[in-house]
Amino acid sequence: MxxxxxxxxxxxxxxxxxxxxxxxxxxxxxxxxxxxxxxxxxxxxxxxxxxxxxxxxxxxxxxxxxxxxxxxxxxxxxxxxxxxxxxxxxxxxxxxxxxxxxxxxxxxxxxxxxxxxxxxxxxxxxxxxxxxxxxxxxxxxxxxxxxxxxxxxxxxxxxxxxxxxxxxxxxxxxxxxxxxxxxxxxxxxxxxxxxxxxxxxxxxxxxxxxxxxxxxxxxxxxxxxxxxxxxxxxxGTSDKKPGYYELRDVCIRVSCGVATGADSVFIKPSREIDPCLAQFAFPTIAGRQLSIDSPLLHSEDSIIVPYSRDGKILPEKKLGCLGDYLSHFGNYNKLLKRTCVSRKPWYAFHENPPLNHILRPKIICKDITIRPYFWIDHTGEFVPRHSVYYIVPKNEEDLESLCTYLNSEEARSWLEGHCQRAANGFIRLQSNVLKHLPIPRSAFEHSNKRSENHESGIQNENPLMAIVKV
Missing domain, CATH: 3.40.50.150 (Vaccinia Virus protein VP39)
Structure with missing residues (x-):
């Protein structure tokens, strides 16, 4: 058995x-x-x-x-x-x-x-x-x-x-x-x-x-x-709170980071990236590189991405030097060993990266942690790895207020009460839990103003209407 x-x-x-x-x-x-x-x-x-x-x-x-x-x-x-x-x-x-x-x-x-x-x-x-x-x-x-x-x-x-x-x-x-x-x-x-x-x-x-x-x-x-x-x-916690949104209501995306299925091929120290491959490279960060002691994001690694910025995989004939790198004997064999190649091009990631959402200013957090903590990627250039979750607000202006609330004692207590347990007292954050995190309406000054303007007849899109479900 x-x-x-x-x-x-x-x-x-x-x-x-x-x-x-x-x-x-x-x-x-x-x-x-x-x-x-x-x-x-x-x-x-x-x-x-x-x-x-x-x-x-x-x-x-x-x-x-x-x-x-x-x-x-x-x-x-x-x-x-x-x-x-x-x-x-x-x-x-x-x-x-x-x-x-x-x-x-x-x-x-x-x-x-x-x-x-x-x-x-x-x-x-x-x-x-x-x-x-x-x-x-x-x-x-x-x-x-x-x-x-x-x-x-x-x-x-x-x-x-x-x-x-x-x-x-x-x-x-x-x-x-x-x-x-x-x-x-x-x-x-x-x-x-x-x-x-x-x-x-x-x-x-x-x-x-x-x-x-x-x-x-x-x-x-x-x-x-x-x-x-x-x-x-x-x-002893409640899921429903009057005067609160859920996180998914105010975000375009709440999701796990990129899974390549072959990190040894696609992830490299930035200093080792060939200049020819620089156009395909983005700074990347893993959960182990995030520390509560450091409020700023820093990584010396890059991820080589065979996709366009809208998330579409590049045609093989347009890979150029990236195709040469990936088809190198050692890399090629590693890529072919992945289960995803039975249904995708041999150089595709294990999961297609929605770069149109990832490459925006966003909030990120570790998937396994002793204490939930959130960071802001102001540049929007970081591509989070599979051990990192990322949160993209509908309004970029809400980044600071949303992150401040996510790091509050109220939010931390809710997450600790709802998340899966991991070893040694750690907890495991998951997108389906994060999406339901209650968020006080008062934390969203920009979202609330736009909503009020829309209801008053001003032609502004209400950022809280269309929920993109991941």
Whole structure:
């Protein structure tokens, strides 16, 4: 099984206790361990039943990796109520179960083959966007859950708030989300996943969810059931504020920087750029080059761009010396190894850069940071790398006021309450979160005046009407 990670015994026992809390298993009950590996959770169930003098329920362990099957079958050969199957949990029908417990594999879409991606997209609602296998395990588990049944999974916490998991949150909204227990990030040693134990009951959702936070505090909350992020409810913040825009309302673009797919070819120290290539080069900056200690942007690197300033890729016959550079043996081989060449010219970036937006005065920020901070690119000449987000206001006059607000304590608090967690206490900014950042109307003197003039009949374009969605 891709993404298999052994579960610590202490966590297994904790999860089994949650599984049987308020509902002791009976001999005729059916229990499923999908992706059972060598049987860690089945061992935990045996321990619990022995400790509480209970007979084992009927247990089925499913494992797709044949390497784990012999050990699991050998371990439980003396238990007639335990069956180990060498099957794929995601592609087979398994019936209904009173209990389901497991540690689904953590495998991102980038680790799947095209055949697997297409197969899963046909089978699962949650296989959308940049999905992870554990989301599909959740959906399949909910399908297999008997009425009034209980499911306990340990997964990364990301499903609580990332846009990719919106459909999973919607599905969970049809069930009673009994408990969300946020575990210490060191639970799996050096593997930082921000693990979370989720307990789901197949009954109508009519009670608050118990949330156990990493600081030991406990809260009872009614979480949204339409698929939106759980973070605002968990952090006690509101998404809707009277007298506020959203960032996307006042910007042409809020987006991640350029992904070339071959930085070693396209990114060079500026001093090493051949004079012939200077016409294709722009100063570029990566997240690691941004420091809160330095309010000014500075970079000694340049990005070589095979696109015109309107974002259109240059015809190969017009590349000139750039074509010679890119077709050099070492560079050419690196470019051909990229997955994007199957659908784009061999010298194209992995993602087409919207230079008509990028090459404007803008605000930029790091994608992963301990504390959100924003800088202004007054010249508009910097091309941000993929580890940088850029924000282009509809009115250049709003750059200063917008950046000032983005660096305010109010904005920082909102971002810290809504953004995805990264390792070591860092947070991960994302465009879909940034776009919804509340911005006070009072911060936009120029935008407000233009809006008032338009409403008064003066022929000025209202900069807050057309929202360009990225």
């Amino acid at each position: 891709k993404g298999f990670v052994p579960t610590p015994v202490s966590i297994v026992d904790l999860m089994v206790t949650k599984l049987f809390k308020e509902k002791i298993p009976q001999k005729d009950d059916n229990l499923l361990d999908p992706g059972c590996g060598t049987g860690a959770f089945i061992d935990g169930i045996i321990r619990w039943c022995t400790l509480h003098s209970q007979e084992l329920p009927n247990i089925i362990g499913i494992e797709s990796d044949p390497r784990h099957i012999p050990e699991a079958r050998r371990k439980f050969q003396d238990y007639p109520s335990i069956e180990i199957r060498n099957e794929d949990f995601l592609t087979n029908i398994h019936g209904k179960f009173d209990y389901i417990i497991g540690n689904p594999p953590y495998v991102s879409i980038t680790k799947l083959t095209e055949i697997e991606k297409n197969q899963y997209r046909k089978l699962f609602q949650t296989a959308s966007g940049r999905f992870d296998l554990y989301m599909l395990f959740f959906e399949q588990g909910l399908r297999c859950l008997e009425k009034e049944g209980r499911l306990v999974f340990i997964t990364p916490e990301k499903y609580l708030y990332v846009q990719t998991a919106r459909k999973l949150r919607f599905l969970l909204g049809r069930f009673f989300l009994k408990e969300i227990h946020l575990l210490p990030e060191q639970t799996f040693g050096d593997l930082t996943t921000y693990p979370t134990i989720t307990t789901v009951l197949n009954v109508p959702p009519k009670e608050p969810t118990d949330l156990m936070f990493r600081d030991g505090s406990l809260r009872h909350l009614m979480l949204p059931r339409e698929g939106s992020s759980f973070l605002p409810s968990m952090n």
